[in-house]
Amino acid sequence: MALMYFNNIDFYRNLLSSAYKDDEKEDAALAVQIENETLDTMICARIRPLSEEEKEEHHIPGILSNSSSKAVLYEPRQKFNGKPDSVKHGFSLHRVFDTDMQTESVYQEAAQKLVPWAWTGGVSTLFAYGQTGSGKTFTVTGITNLLIKDIMAIAEAEHRAIYVCCFEIFGKKAYDLLDDRRMFNIMEDSFGKMQLIGVQEKHPASEEEFLSIIQTSASLRTSAQTTKNDQSSRSHAVYRIRIVNKKNSEAQDGELFLVDLAGSEGSQDSSKHSAERLVETKDINTSLSILKDCIRNRTIWGLQQLDSSETAKKSIHIPWRSSKLTQVLKHVFGTQEDRVCKTVVIACVAPSIVDSGHSKNTLRYAEMLKVPVPKMKRPKDALVPSNWTNEKMKLWIRENSGTPAIDADILAGKLSGMQLCKMPQKDFISRCLQTTGVEKDQATAFYQKLWRVRIDSRQQSTTFTAGDKSETMQRPSRPKTARPLNTTPFQQRIKPGMCISMGKRSYGALFVVVMSPFGPEDFDGVGDERRFICAVFGPSMMTDAYELHIERQETFIVKDMEGEAFMEYDSATRYYYLDL
Numbered sequence: 001m002a003l004m005y006f007n008n009i010d011f012y013r014n015l016l017s018s019a020y021k022d023d024e025k026e027d028a029a030l031a032v033q034i035e036n037e038t039l040d041t042m043i044c045a046r047i048r049p050l051s052e053e054e055k056e057e058h059h060i061p062g063i064l065s066n067s068s069s070k071a072v073l074y075e076p077r078q079k080f081n082g083k084p085d086s087v088k089h090g091f092s093l094h095r096v097f098d099t100d101m102q103t104e105s106v107y108q109e110a111a112q113k114l115v116p117w118a119w120t121g122g123v124s125t126l127f128a129y130g131q132t133g134s135g136k137t138f139t140v141t142g143i144t145n146l147l148i149k150d151i152m153a154i155a156e157a158e159h160r161a162i163y164v165c166c167f168e169i170f171g172k173k174a175y176d177l178l179d180d181r182r183m184f185n186i187m188e189d190s191f192g193k194m195q196l197i198g199v200q201e202k203h204p205a206s207e208e209e210f211l212s213i214i215q216t217s218a219s220l221r222t223s224a225q226t227t228k229n230d231q232s233s234r235s236h237a238v239y240r241i242r243i244v245n246k247k248n249s250e251a252q253d254g255e256l257f258l259v260d261l262a263g264s265e266g267s268q269d270s271s272k273h274s275a276e277r278l279v280e281t282k283d284i285n286t287s288l289s290i291l292k293d294c295i296r297n298r299t300i301w302g303l304q305q306l307d308s309s310e311t312a313k314k315s316i317h318i319p320w321r322s323s324k325l326t327q328v329l330k331h332v333f334g335t336q337e338d339r340v341c342k343t344v345v346i347a348c349v350a351p352s353i354v355d356s357g358h359s360k361n362t363l364r365y366a367e368m369l370k371v372p373v374p375k376m377k378r379p380k381d382a383l384v385p386s387n388w389t390n391e392k393m394k395l396w397i398r399e400n401s402g403t404p405a406i407d408a409d410i411l412a413g414k415l416s417g418m419q420l421c422k423m424p425q426k427d428f429i430s431r432c433l434q435t436t437g438v439e440k441d442q443a444t445a446f447y448q449k450l451w452r453v454r455i456d457s458r459q460q461s462t463t464f465t466a467g468d469k470s471e472t473m474q475r476p477s478r479p480k481t482a483r484p485l486n487t488t489p490f491q492q493r494i495k496p497g498m499c500i501s502m503g504k505r506s507y508g509a510l511f512v513v514v515m516s517p518f519g520p521e522d523f524d525g526v527g528d529e530r531r532f533i534c535a536v537f538g539p540s541m542m543t544d545a546y547e548l549h550i551e552r553q554e555t556f557i558v559k560d561m562e563g564e565a566f567m568e569y570d571s572a573t574r575y576y577y578l579d580l
């Protein structure tokens with residue numbers, strides 16, 4: 001391709017100069033609005049300017065972008081008769097940043113919006129993807145510096161403590177960039193949280209200290225010679241910024257990940273490398289492909305949650321276990337309802353027509369991440385708190401939070417309806433308690449009220465009948481499932497997962513779920529003296545509905561158990577219903 005271009009420079013110069021004018025006329029005014037409330041993922045591209053070296057070698061730009069969301073790429077080709085030709089490819093993303101866009105603009109339009117989500121306990125992530133030398137490190141470093149400036153400016157005033165760790169993933173191994181590249185392990189704990197065992201976490205007190213930590217880690221990154229870039233990074237670099245709410249010790253920590261992905265080197269480049277480098281390239285490409293599936297499927301899952309029709313919900317597999325990188329980033333692809341996960345991907349491309357093969361692959365990858373928003377059966381916005389603006393949410397808080405009214409400015413601040421709906425319960429309640437005269441009961445009831453409005457908006461087809469003034473609700477009506485008749489006494493069938501009714505025999509626990517036998521002697525046998533470790537169901541705000549407290553585990557003896565209980569889980573309310 002490069003040879004084709006250099007042998008026919010004038011042909012391609014003429015072609016591109018007229019193409020530029022055409023495209024300008026075509027869609028200069030096109031602008032795509034990112035539905036920030038709808039999509040959890042924003043996919044952008046950034047085209048870097050031609051370097052001095054490329055200019056000296058007479059390269060010309062092969063990618064044009066005259067619209068805020070589209071890029072047109074020209075790929076040199078050869079006709080059958082040997083004459084030069086080109087193929088035009090069009091790409092449509094959420095945002096395309098052209099060569100003249102400064103990092104400040106990229107930050108303001110794409111990355112800055114990640115901060116408020118992480119600030120309130122969510123998980124925000126920025127990925128930079130692209131071939132080696134396309135500007136990933138330049139973009140991530142620039143954005144990280146601006147982000148550090150922003151968060152350190154408000155951290156003290158907003159009672160947040162900031163912690164940072166920097167590491168790189170090289171193949172299947174992880175190295176700590178704040179501890180002289182010491183290797184560390186990544187493990188999943190019994191709560192399903194990924195733990196970075198022994199990784200150094202720094203607590204910068206100032207912007208300067210934070211910037212110097214980032215600089216130290218950047219200099220330690222694994223670099224090896226490639227044909228594209230002398231400092232080409234062959235590892236995925238991850239900066240994790242943890243935001244701790246000092247005022248509310250129960251609030252969930254927010255997490256901000258900045259990921260400078262390894263270069264997506266093509267086979268042409270790798271053919272000039274050693275066998276070891278080829279394996280490395282294969283590993284990188286596999287992990288990037290898994291990452292694509294995780295990001296895409298998480299976005300699809302997010303869209304499904306907004307669709308009120310149950311039929312639209314399909315089971316979505318997010319293959320985060322398949323690579324080291326996605327294992328570390330498990331929370332980024334989390335499907336917990338009460339935790340926001342927002343992601344921005346910036347596909348970096350080199351502008352030169354000589355690189356158009358690589359750039360085409362990068363832009364294709366980015367396009368594959370862009371999930372089209374389907375037409376959804378959605379209730380009217382007036383009924384959906386997650387679609388409300390900040391003003392509407394504040395009005396609703398003032399009118400519905402009881403007496404004294406909860407201060408809407410403290411609770412909602414500048415947050416949108418979606419941000420407030422996804423705020424963790426503890427954080428929500430602690431904000432409510434900042435209004436003078438508001439007690440924990442009122443705050444909790446108000447949190448539940450907001451949840452009920454959310455659930456009602458999603459399940460308009462399901463009959464929820466409001467109860468008395470204490471606002472308990474009836475369980476949603478559901479078809480009865482036929483239960484097989486079992487004549488063996490339940491004491492002889494006890495096994496993990498079985499729900500047990502304790503009747504009045506055990507104070508404090510009406511229903512429990514069996515987790516495991518207490519000791520080895522309790523595994524087999526049928527005796528009434530056997531003991532089992534069980535998790536306890538607690539009451540909920542709805543009649544006949546129970547909340548499972550998996551963290552509250554106690555040992556129960558078989559003779560205290562009354563019988564097997566049948567519980568049905570409702571994913572919308574996240575309660576268990578007693579199936580009588």
Ligand SMILES: Nc1ncnc2c1ncn2[C@@H]1O[C@H](COP(=O)(O)OP(=O)(O)OP(=O)(O)O)[C@@H](O)[C@H]1O
Binds near residue numbers: 134138
């Ligand atoms: N938007 C930009 N404006 C000006 N210079 C840029 C821009 N983007 C990248 N560069 C320059 O291009 C060169 C390569 O960029 P960078 O090192 O960020 O690439 P990379 O994609 O991270 O490569 P690798 O995968 O090898 O680490 C650097 O010299 C960088 O300063």
